[in-house]
Amino acid sequence: MNRQDAKAELVSHMKVLRAFAMSLTRNDAAADDLVQDTILKAWTNLDxxxxxxxxxxxxxxxxxxxxxxSRRKAAREVGDSTGAITDSISVKPDHDGHLQLAEFRAALEQLPAEQREVLTLIGVLQYSYEEAAEVCGVKIGTIKSRLNRGREALAIKMQLNVHETMELTDAATHAVVAASGGTAA
Amino acid sequence: MAQMPKSQPWDSLIDENLKKVFEEDANADLPPQLMDLLDRLDKIHVATQEASGPDTPTDDGEVEE
Structure with a gap:
């Protein structure tokens, strides 16, 4: 492949590649480093x-x-065989003005990277089970399991947030009612 | 024919949020370090097949360890 054509195609995939890196790392700096390593490897192995x-x-x-x-290497170095520590390394998202989406991002950060990856491949990029299994190098059953567990965990987290919001609303309502002498309708 | 996931009641809402998160990330400007990398690509030495990295898939998609 002509290297200039290859470079043009690489550039065209950069933003999606970085978004995919974010889906794995949930960390801006880590995602940037990951994309940089990926581009360098791709460029030097274009053949x-x-x-x-x-x-x-x-x-x-x-x-x-x-x-x-990298995660396996980091886990070996700190004795984090389950990846629990490396999974927990993340940064909070910038405030985006959309509380619900920020909460969803926070819930997403708590999932294992393997589940986030499958959720992204299937839920966002519309991969089939077979395609996701091929990309991840695992069996279709593993893909289904990760997808279901990821979705269930997010669903539970979102429902919990709904309850928390209702409780907050109730407390705020009570405060308003109390401040107005209990006459609020 | 490719298998597709079965839908659960909450799947569409979750997928909608996943897409929003992904789109926000994909629409963000690339950081300077990645822009610089793209500018420098032409100057980077291109390795031969023997010098390839361990995480790069070969032609058949397998990964060298």
Whole structure:
């Protein structure tokens, strides 16, 4: 493949690649480093890319392999065999003015990266089970399990937030009622 | 034919939020370090097949460890 054509295609995938990195890391700096490593590996190994095939899928594969390799290495170094510590390393999102979406982001951060990855591939990028299994290098049953557990965890978290919001509203209502001498309608 | 996931009552709401999060991330400006990297790509030495990295899939999608 002509390198200038390859570069143009790489550039066209950069933002989606970074969004995919964010779905794995939930951390801006880590996502940037991950994308940088991915682009460098892709560029220096462009001879392995088969022209006419899906470059975005190829880049996704490099990115996720890099991410999980780094995570395994970090886990070995700190004795974090389950990845619990590395999973917990994240930054809070910037305030985006949409409380519900910010809460959803927070709930998403609490999921294991493997579940976030499958939720993104299937829920956002519309991959089939088979395609997701191929990208992740696992069986279809594992994809289904990660998807279901991820969605259930998010659903539970969202329902909990609904209850918390109702409780807050009730408390605020009580305060208004009390301040007005209990005459509020 | 490819299998598609079965829908649960909350799936559409979750997927809608997942898409919003992903779109926000995908629409964000690229940071300077990545823009710089793209500018420098042409100057980066291109390795031969033997010098390839461990996380790069080969032609058949397998990963070298």
């Amino acid at each position: 392995k890319f088969q022209e006419g095939t899906n470059m975005r899928a190829w880049l996704f594969t490099i990115l996720r392999n890099t991410f999980y390799s």
